[in-house]
Amino acid sequence: MRSTLLALPFIGSALAARPFVNEPATGIEELFDSLPAGNLVPLNQIVALHDFDYAARKFLIPANYTYYRNGAGGEWSYRNNLEVFQRYRLRPRVMLDVTGVEATLPTTILGYNFSAPFFICPASRAANGNPTEVERGLVEGAAAGGILYNQAGYSDLSVEEVGEIAAKNNQTFFRQIYLTGNDTTDKTAFNRAKAAGAKAIIWTVDSAADGVRHRAARYSMGSANGGFSLQTWGEYKKYKTWTDLPIVLKGIQTVEDAQEAVANGADAIWLSNHGGRQVDGSPSSLEVALEIHQEAPEVFKQIEVYADGGVRYGSDVLKLLALGVRAVGLGRPFMYANVYGTEGVKHLIKLLKNEIINDAGNAGIADLHNISPRAINWNVNHWYS
Template sequence: MSDPKSGFLREIYIGGLTGQRPQTTDLKLLEQQAREKLSPEAYAYVAGSASTETTARANLAEFEKWAIVPRMLRSTTLADFTSPTRLFGRDYPTPLIIAPMGVQAQLHPQADIATASAAAELQIPYTHSSAASRPLEAVYEQARFEENESDAWFQLYWPTDDELTESLLKRAKKAGYRVLVVTLDTWQLGWRPRDLDQAYNPFLTGEGVANVFSDPVFVEKYCDGKSPLAPTATKDDITSASVAAISQLSPGVSRSWSELALLRKLWGDGPIVLKGIQSVPDAARAIQAGMDGVWVSNHGGRQVDGAVASLRQLHSISEYVRGIEVEEGKERPTVIFDSGVRTGANVMVALCLGADAVAVGRPWAWGLAVNGQEGVTSVLKTILADFELNSALAGFQSSTQFSKAALVRTDAPL
């Protein structure tokens, strides 16, 4: 018998008998609570998207165009519901992933360590951002991934300096990060009016650059050997280092497909997934280049305004990947999805459309802002319980039974 995540529902009701009340399970309300606690700049940074925010709205709207068709009397047993997934050669108990997010210190003092610790305890893969508020080694160690038999991945904003790239990847590999997630769509920040109107760029003040500031190659080459994290560092030292860090992580120049060979050389035989894939041709080029997976994402609408909703592209990409012939003894490439995920039903729809796993971002960020690690844990347990109940009540014993046949388009003629 599995460990039902839907038990969170019973846990809440039983707690109510002794006067306990949970953090809200209404994630829209949770966002409002986070807004009340955060500075206007911090809230806008997380909530905002590119230009008119059309892409962010499209991500949410696309989910509403898919409806689940429940089936009855199928001998479904909630206690035995399972949602296993296999990603890059490893089995996981649930299909959730923590999407990478930078500058978490603006949300809560515990920052990335709180998020990573919550993920580790629930055995949900955690993706550490290049733009983190805490160094990658500290996060891995303090979240106790090995003790929890959990998994951490490292997300790379690809520096222009190959020596710095090599240093960051060696540090991540040595610390214990298993999968390299290469974000492709942020070589330049998008036009984000919410941040622009407040002239808010936290990176310029030394926020969100902990991985780079703690890197020996960066310190030697761009800080004259004087660490910007040292107690003796002046405001000018930090500003100068911040500008140098931004020029590396968001240089205004895109890398090319041919350069993926360098990443493979630097990362070795560990899994590499490309994040930001939005088309079948790009998915094909990724696989042909020897990548181990594709992450279907438009960065939550934060980069390209007027772009296609990620969910709209998911099925065609997953169909292509699932159709690839693989050598005997090898596994097919992994398909991960994010952008617009807010509910258990959203997770279910994405899995039905071919995702192997679904990454969540903004919802847990609001939990972090409201209640630190406990807030993140509550959000993840909420989404998992919602997903499990929704799936079982729709007639499924396991997520392995999902397919596009379980859905209908609401905008299609009857």
């Protein structure tokens, strides 16, 4: 009897174990689970960002879907990126006039105007999702939706091709690069980006070594970039002498490096663990933003701070903005949406804008540029920890 009673709390916590859910249910599976693989769920049935993941998994061959979906190691960081947002609840205020919140959606990033505080992250191999349009759907969808497009270094269109599309649409785009350590090659990459019309360089600094990616290895779908690369503040200073474009550092994961970035005159920083694809155990950008908020909040005033990883709902965006993040990136959702080409990308943008303004309204947030950190309860909700 005694041992049974002692075991009770443990039985309780075992029963409380919460399985990971890649896509919280939206009802899509009830309608389309019987749709044979290789078929596309009609776009008008996509009602949430997670639905694009479901639709892409059904439509793409496993190798191509896996390249997008995979994370490093045991994918704990990939899962944490998605789950972390539920660890912090909103503190909705009521009896406030939120009727003007939609007008506060537009923002600037490095001085350029955009229709919303979110953007498309650089992600290589768009052709895996859309062999015909490749990256065009992402570029043109971003133009139509008025948001920023960041072209990946390992992309399927050349920077000049993206520049041409962007010029036609009067569109601002940035160019991400990995640097090789060969000055001639790297200078050429900067010069080509500038000549093609990119307005900023995104230097990804979270990839000093290869990401260990088991799920992708199964399909021989490794990282597009490989090997060790030299990434130091000395290199950053050198690159700054090569171009007059702003150089944004993508992949900042600690308050110390955010402070170093300010001290080294970085143009902007981007909190990211590469979608959990580089090193398992790396923190989500929400955790990093919270660390900066608690230990060096001045950083958010000294420099523009962007963030990405696991953002799937309007309320996720609000939580990052509340800490002082200026704009938020999405990678996989756009790659999955690109399976539908431009129309899919436009649809995603519309869904997320709608979620942001409605979630803000219901949370008592009247102005997306002035969200109090008190709009969120930063005490951890342990059910999700």
